[in-house]
Amino acid sequence: MLSIISKRSIFLHQKLVKSLFEQTVTRTLATHWDPKFRRLRKNKFTEPTLLDFDSNTKEKVKRGIEPPTSFIYKPINITSSKEIFDPYIPPEGDGKASLFSKEFAKGAVEKITKSTSKKFKHLRLIKKSDSNFDENLFAETAQQIYIDAHSILSKRDPEEMLNFVTENALMKMYHNMKFKTIRWKWIESLEEPVVKHLVTREMMVKTDLYAQVTVRIHSKQILAVYDRFGRLAFGSDTLPKDVLEYVVFEKHLSDPYGSWRLHDKIIPSWSPAKTPVIRSFALPEPYKTDDELEKRIVSKFKGDDSHLEKIQEEKS
Amino acid sequence: MFNNLIKSLNFLSHNIYHINRSIPTGLFHTNLASFVNKQDKSLEEDDFDLQRKESAKIKNLERLGSIKSHISWPQYNRIIYPPTEDGKPIRNPFVHHMRHFVKYPAKKMWYPALMIRGMSIDEAIKQLSFHRLKGAHIIKEVLLEAQDLALKQHNFEFKSNMWISYSTAVDSFRVKGVRKHRAMRLGMVEYKYCTYYVRLEEGVPPPNYHLEAETYEARAKEYIEKLRKRSIYLSI
Numbered sequence A: 001m002l003s004i005i006s007k008r009s010i011f012l013h014q015k016l017v018k019s020l021f022e023q024t025v026t027r028t029l030a031t032h033w034d035p036k037f038r039r040l041r042k043n044k045f046t047e048p049t050l051l052d053f054d055s056n057t058k059e060k061v062k063r064g065i066e067p068p069t070s071f072i073y074k075p076i077n078i079t080s081s082k083e084i085f086d087p088y089i090p091p092e093g094d095g096k097a098s099l100f101s102k103e104f105a106k107g108a109v110e111k112i113t114k115s116t117s118k119k120f121k122h123l124r125l126i127k128k129s130d131s132n133f134d135e136n137l138f139a140e141t142a143q144q145i146y147i148d149a150h151s152i153l154s155k156r157d158p159e160e161m162l163n164f165v166t167e168n169a170l171m172k173m174y175h176n177m178k179f180k181t182i183r184w185k186w187i188e189s190l191e192e193p194v195v196k197h198l199v200t201r202e203m204m205v206k207t208d209l210y211a212q213v214t215v216r217i218h219s220k221q222i223l224a225v226y227d228r229f230g231r232l233a234f235g236s237d238t239l240p241k242d243v244l245e246y247v248v249f250e251k252h253l254s255d256p257y258g259s260w261r262l263h264d265k266i267i268p269s270w271s272p273a274k275t276p277v278i279r280s281f282a283l284p285e286p287y288k289t290d291d292e293l294e295k296r297i298v299s300k301f302k303g304d305d306s307h308l309e310k311i312q313e314e315k316s
Numbered sequence B: 001m002f003n004n005l006i007k008s009l010n011f012l013s014h015n016i017y018h019i020n021r022s023i024p025t026g027l028f029h030t031n032l033a034s035f036v037n038k039q040d041k042s043l044e045e046d047d048f049d050l051q052r053k054e055s056a057k058i059k060n061l062e063r064l065g066s067i068k069s070h071i072s073w074p075q076y077n078r079i080i081y082p083p084t085e086d087g088k089p090i091r092n093p094f095v096h097h098m099r100h101f102v103k104y105p106a107k108k109m110w111y112p113a114l115m116i117r118g119m120s121i122d123e124a125i126k127q128l129s130f131h132r133l134k135g136a137h138i139i140k141e142v143l144l145e146a147q148d149l150a151l152k153q154h155n156f157e158f159k160s161n162m163w164i165s166y167s168t169a170v171d172s173f174r175v176k177g178v179r180k181h182r183a184m185r186l187g188m189v190e191y192k193y194c195t196y197y198v199r200l201e202e203g204v205p206p207p208n209y210h211l212e213a214e215t216y217e218a219r220a221k222e223y224i225e226k227l228r229k230r231s232i233y234l235s236i
Helices: A007-011 A020-026 A038-042 A057-062 A102-107 A119-129 A135-155 A167-177 A291-296 A306-315 B002-014 B028-037 B047-064 B072-078 B106-116 B121-129 B134-153 B216-229
Strands: A181-189 A194-203 A205-226 A232-235 A241-252 A261-266 B094-102 B162-180 B186-202
Touching: A119 A194, A119 A205, A119 A306, A135 A181, A135 A194, A135 A205, A135 A241, A135 A261, A167 A261, A194 A306, B072 B094, B094 B134, B094 B162, B106 B121, B106 B134, B106 B162, B106 B186, B121 B134, B121 B162, B134 B162, B134 B186
Parallel strands: none
Antiparallel strands: A181 A205, A194 A205, A205 A232, A205 A241, A241 A261, B094 B186, B162 B186
16 A cells, blocks of 8 residues: 555655554454555456446447347338428417407417418328318317327227327327326317318428328316326316317328328417426426437428429429 | 466366366476467357356346346336225335346345335435445445436425335355465355345335334234235145
8 A cells, every 4th residue: 555655645645644543443344454465365366257237338339349239120111200390370369369359359360371372282182192081071080089099098008099199199198108097088179170270291202291280179178197006196087177279180191001190289388387286396407408419300301392383283 | 487377277267167176286287288278269258248148147047046036126116006086095105126236245235234124215325325334335326216216207205205115135146266275275256246125115114113023913913914825726
């Protein structure tokens, strides 16, 4: 111990020197009072080949060790997108005020989204695959899909849910629901469902087409969430609530087995605050986003409606 | 000469199962020289091959039952209890946590694990931070991890409203090595690993955790429950 004296520690040498009594007190009682031959005894032992269970594979790759290969070739089938094409901006006083009131007139003009002028062209593309597509009928079927999807949530079966829900929505609905029980009930609809917005987009190639439709649903529902041990965590089992939502449904048009499924919800900024969770909790740290990663991620869907112009050229 | 001895000892530790136990004392070096020349370089192993072999040994020992498996303990965290009409839970909420393959002997790890039983989590962390042994600091890390898990995933409300109802340390496996004694005598050395299991429950710790099992009434209850648990397999 005292043989290693560097330039830095010469100054502190007096502090490092302890009496033998102090040395015994700080160390455990299983050592000898005068360990003279500790260094030489070390040479009598072999170096054991101990395994690193705490280190990750990244450190091993730096040292030149290959990571274990468990690579199985699986076919990939892309049937949904991760985003909302050209999101619909709902007007502000929608659920509270009527058309002829002051509040509606003040700030509630329906803001024009980009492609409302091309609505009929998007409709034409949808009718190529679905000849019997009607807006008013579709709103009712969409409401039924919404009811089926939420009533199956309590069964905790993701394969059944994929009939009514896209993979993007399943990720958001199923992840935090795995270890909880949910009781959901649909009581009635307060207003008729209305289709508000239609969009189609291509994915990289002309023949890959996806369509999205936003529907406005105003309804009464009951929701109660119980945690792992059967304690109420959110909502109530008896009190219903009014719910106004703008739900997005998606379909893969170029797929013969595609169907309309629930994709995502648009939450406007003026929506009222949610009811609080029953138990108190400490706020977690804010989620940090990788800016470099997000720059690299580019959506494979075009941001334009340029594929609509080619329809007129074909006709002419 | 001494360096040659060290090299031979290292070789021995890797290939100890090839050598007979009865080594003649005078001809120690010449025998080893013959082994060294016959070394095949194609049999050299990477670190990952070694780890696969060791993990295969561990799996076999788990099947035989001499090591407790490290999968069944955290599976208790996935059980979902249904809600009741009263609102009270069927069972006191709990969290299971563990750390396996800790490089520390289980005999030493058991002492701080025993000390903790029945304590609230704040007091346990306080006591462990001033404990003499290295295993106590490892247990402290495991407890803090379990506390985070409970708050985020299992809907525990308060950080300090928990207590420890189960904590043990158990042998997992050993790696063998060699050391030299006074005069051409070898000795076996074992490098030991252990696992540590914990269960945290919500609420205030019970007042007489250690003394409950020692009263006559409690012992009689346990005996009667044991007798009533018995069942005859494959009976009508």
